[in-house]
Amino acid sequence: MNWLTRVRNSLPFQSKRETNDNLWVKCPNCQEMLFAKEYEENQQVCMRCDHHGRIGADERLKQLLDIGFDMLEQPEVQEDPLKFKDSKKYTERLKQARAKNPHRDAFSVGSGQIEGRDAVVGVQDFGFMGGSMGMAVGTAFCAGAERALTRKCAYIVVTAAGGARMQEGILSLMQMPKATVMTRRLHEAGLPYIVVLTDPTTGGVTASYAMLGDIHIAEPGALIGFAGQRVIQDTIREQLPEGFQRAEYLRKHGMVDMVVHRHELRDTLANLLDFLQGEPKGEKAA
Structure with missing residues (x-):
């Protein structure tokens, strides 16, 4: 030595x-x-x-909701109903994902206020198996909508997903119409449903509740689409334009209402809630 x-x-x-x-x-x-x-x-x-980097559900909820919000308990669903196995068992993949994440699955819901305005916020975490939509995600989404219906307030969903969870097969695809029904119930009740699209929002999530909002907000540079760019190019045999499926391109072509910087997102949501629900009343407004 x-x-x-x-x-x-x-x-x-x-x-x-x-x-x-x-x-x-x-x-x-x-x-x-x-x-x-x-x-x-x-x-x-x-x-x-x-x-704009990718962030977890807890951090996102802290950024958007006032201090003191409640976390909804994540619903329990049947795990591995198809006894699926690829290179690993589905149960092993779930175990590994939960070891790296504080929540049992990819969708978490907080109930509270945004600058004094009542709101329920659901957040999809790409860090949990790519935010893939399975039965747990669909059930948690619906539970958040039910809470908004009970509180008679807005439901805000922050999406980030690679699509449906293949290990649950047709059962994962059934979450698309289930979530769509809940957005319809919110609409019939006259409650705002706002979607915040973050990087990436793709696949079956884009084909269902991610694009059914009353207002669609996207973070700068977020990838938003159904199929991948290469798949689309091979299908239509044409070269796609630069920035295709990015937030700014979709805003320019009318698929997204606004692109909002993360630092301004909370204030933007509060202003939208004022516009859609009326200003808050009482001491909190003062």
Whole structure:
């Protein structure tokens, strides 16, 4: 052992890997190294290129809802009804996903207020099996809609998904009409249903509740679509335009109502609730 090794081992240095993981994050867009604390304080938006990073359900709910909101208990559904197995058993994939996530599945619901306006907010977490829509997601979505109907307030859903969960087969696809029925019930009750589209929102989620809102808001640069760009190009035999399926392109062509920066999303939602439901009354409004 040489003198350099002895000195290095005697000092309380962290390993390079541990230091990078704890202190720095790399922006997936511009590849710049960002100080993790500053990145988190900036709501996980890159300070250099303004790329909107993906965030979990708990963080999203904290950003949107006032302090003191309630979390709805995630409904229990039959797991692995098809006894599905690919390279791994479906039960093993669920176990691995839950070990990395504080929630049992990809859809979480918070009930509270946004700057004093009553609202129920459902959040889809791409970090849980790509936010895929299975029975648990569909049931949780409907539970959130039921809470909004009970409270007679707006239902806001933040989407992020790769599509239906293939391990549940036709049962995952049945969540599309089930969720569609709940959006219809909200409409009949005269309650606002607002969708916030984040990166990525694709597949069966886009084909159902993600595009049935009264108002559609998208985060900048979010990928939004049903099938992938390469699949569409191979089908229609044409080259698609630059930025196809991105939030700004869809806003320009009328599929999204507005593109809103994450820092402005909370205020934008509060203003929309004022417009759709009327201003809050009482002490909280004052």
